[in-house]
Amino acid sequence: MQIFVNTKFDFVKWRFHAVVFSLIWIVIGAVMFVKHGINWGIDFAGGANIVLRFKDKVPVDLLRGLLTDASIQQYGKAEDNAVLIRLPEQKKESDYAGNTVNRLNLALNPEAAGGKVDLNFRGRESVTDLLFQADPDHKGTGPDARKYYENVAQNIISKRSEVGLFRNMQQALSVNGVTTGIAGVLNGKTFLGSFNVLNQETVGPQVGRELQQKAIWAIVLSTLAMGAYLWIRFDIMFGAAAIVCIIHDVCMSLAFLGMINGEASLNIVAALLLIVGFSINDTVVMYDRVRENRRKIKTRMTFEEQLNLAMNQTLSRTILTSGSVVIVLIALILFGGKVIHEFAWILLIGVLAGTYSTITIVPAVAIFWNNVTGRAHDLSGPAVRARVEAPPPAAPPQRKRKVG
């Protein structure tokens, strides 16, 4: 199958429209950022995220009463009975999420205060300790006895990870190794707490600030490094065009983040860094072709014509490569789950922006540069090549002919 054969699109004609479109897009994003404020995730702002799964319906009102400064929202589908609790930043370093979970545990599971072990919250070691102390199967106090009870405890906790959390005691008692004696101890000295921690994160104010600085530096430095590499490999004009192109792609993705009011997290920074490296590929391929053509072409040709020619020659590859990455990213968006959802979206926008900027923004910058530097990149053909030194006439930017 061949789709783009010998195309002769006049890409450079559209560059001003494209610049306007990009600016509008970015301005909309910026306005959204101003309107909602930047939604700094806890990675940068500090604070805590806690995701809890409840045995029954989430006691939202109770949670709101206990955690007055938290934002509480449903996590996943309603029947998952899961909730995301977002705690705002704090001034002092502490085990923020952990302390909050402990507080909730005390408030929602009064049985724990009586010394009973919460089978939905505690782990293998706690259950082992309990069984080993009670010793219902009369195994003694040696290391073998501990091993014996540890195995049972491990089975119970593995079962819990499998089902999410126990909804009734029968689930816990039906696992391998639970004898009548052990069941008796579990029935008497354990209970099923109302929730289980899916995920908890604390980022202290100090780490948040550091991550923020590191993220900004990483993006700025990698952009500059990329420009420098392309300057060395090609020329300064292209280095500059590449930097503008990267800034454009990153801004387009960020604007999208603003439009969906997405959270600025470490994953988003990773996506942006990746866009910096990946979206420039199309541009490299295209410009590589410009350079190659310049060595071969012996006739007169304006710089605009050279760009159009190279873009048409590499169009098939551009569409195909971007297309294959887009296929993969769409699969990640549709099936990858909540954790990488926004990450995949930002990458998708970045990849699309990268392809689009290669045929619009990069030519715009390169042509502008060519114009202000006296059209040094026009090919004047063999006969008149000596005249390049002379100051050329101030050419209108759109001067061009159809590429043949």
Add this chain to the structure above:
Amino acid sequence: MTRGIAWKIVLIVAVLIGFTVPIIPTKNTPEPIRRGLDLKGGTHLVMRVNVGDATRLEIDQAMEAIKTQSAKQSLPAPTVRRANDTAFLVVPPAGVSTAEYERVAKDYTPSFDLSHTAEGAVLFKMKPSAQAAIERDTIEHSVETIRNRVDALGVTEPLIAPESGNRIVIQLPGVDDPARVKDIIKTTAVLQFRLVEGEPSTDPKTIMQSVPPNMQNDVDVLPGNDEDALGRVTGVKYFAVRKSVPVTGTDLKNARVQKGRLGEPTVGFSLTPDGGRKFGDLTGANVKRRLAIVLDNKVVSAPVINSQINDQGVIEGSFTTQQAADLALVLRSGSLPASLTTLEERTVGPSLGRDSIHQGVLASLIGFIALILAVVLYYHGAGINAVLALLLNLVIILGMMAIFKATLTLPGIAGIILTLGMAVDSNVLVFERIREELREGKTVRASIENGFSRAFGTIIDTHMTTIISALFLFQFGTGPIKGFAVTLLIGLFASVFTAFFVSRVIFDLVYRPENRPTSISIG
């Protein structure tokens, strides 16, 4: 030519086998590729070691030494007070020269610089080298203690590593009760045996009335539990305990959970020979007095000494089974030299990790299959070539990860898929070039030849730019993102290899020059 291609095939097969073997699960390595905390569940902690605790302790000891030495040499007692976290002042009483105290201090404060203040006092400032040594020792000792505790908890493959800025990074894969683990890690566990003066009281203000006047400057008031006759906690009670600490946790040899008289959990301990001697002297000389067992500046219990005790004892308190087990554990693993502050925690519960890996693998598989279909549809025969190169690429990435014990994270799975996208790109660049050459009327062989050689520079450039950003990603990233950068880097190198070497060999095999091929299946 035939021989040239033969060794290339041997090399490719060798690579294939070399990277497949490490990813086959065996009995010793049931999980050849290590899963990150986000896929496996577990806890990632960044703690700050408050080394100030350790320097303050050093200063306290130096201050104490000057006081006791001055008394021994019958000098009038100087006023000694702390100036800041790393310095203290010795103010001599009126009429006594500072030189006397400097002489006394010389042998006991080698790690301090002395200077005179305008008020005629001596300022003892800790030397920077001594301070650095204390910091280093404190961090090392903390790492070791935490490792002991984590090992005692049976966490498999933990990572405990010091970081710049007095920090310790702790990674505990597969932890099922992060709350308890954190408690155990963070407990300072400084155990002290100190004599009680006067009578305990529920009011901290009135307690001094029962302390003999000559002891009043030598006691600390510490809180403890007030219990009723049945041992239930009813409130807070305060104890005046002597400042001197004759026996500490370092004198302990072992500690374990025992059953008390009523079956309640207690912690039994045994002492080292040296500690036993000290404990014997202490208890022997103070029969019928109260001895406070102080843990992290709280009185756990203060039993009356009934007779001399030499080598073992029992700590009773109102413990639950778990509290007793935890106390025994931290006493066995030794105390932390300084307190810890949590700077960052990321915990993923095991069931969320399970969901994540299912979704990640599913999404990747779907993406991968769609990619293969697209490439084969577009390039026909040559597309199959690209798919083979892709599969080998995947094997190399996974094999490399197994060999270098790199960690597979959820973003890492996305990284692999993206790398495969890059690998497709390399093939596409070559194939498009071959098509162009064909359109210009070149022969099949010449088109293949030119296609590969002309695309080479471009492919190197596109890979270099992505490698640059992956390096920044690695430098910047923590945890899962670092894992992502690693998979990306490995994949990029693999992609160059498969695109240039493997794909080329397959072309050369299918379209042998001696057969003079006239057509090529490239869509």
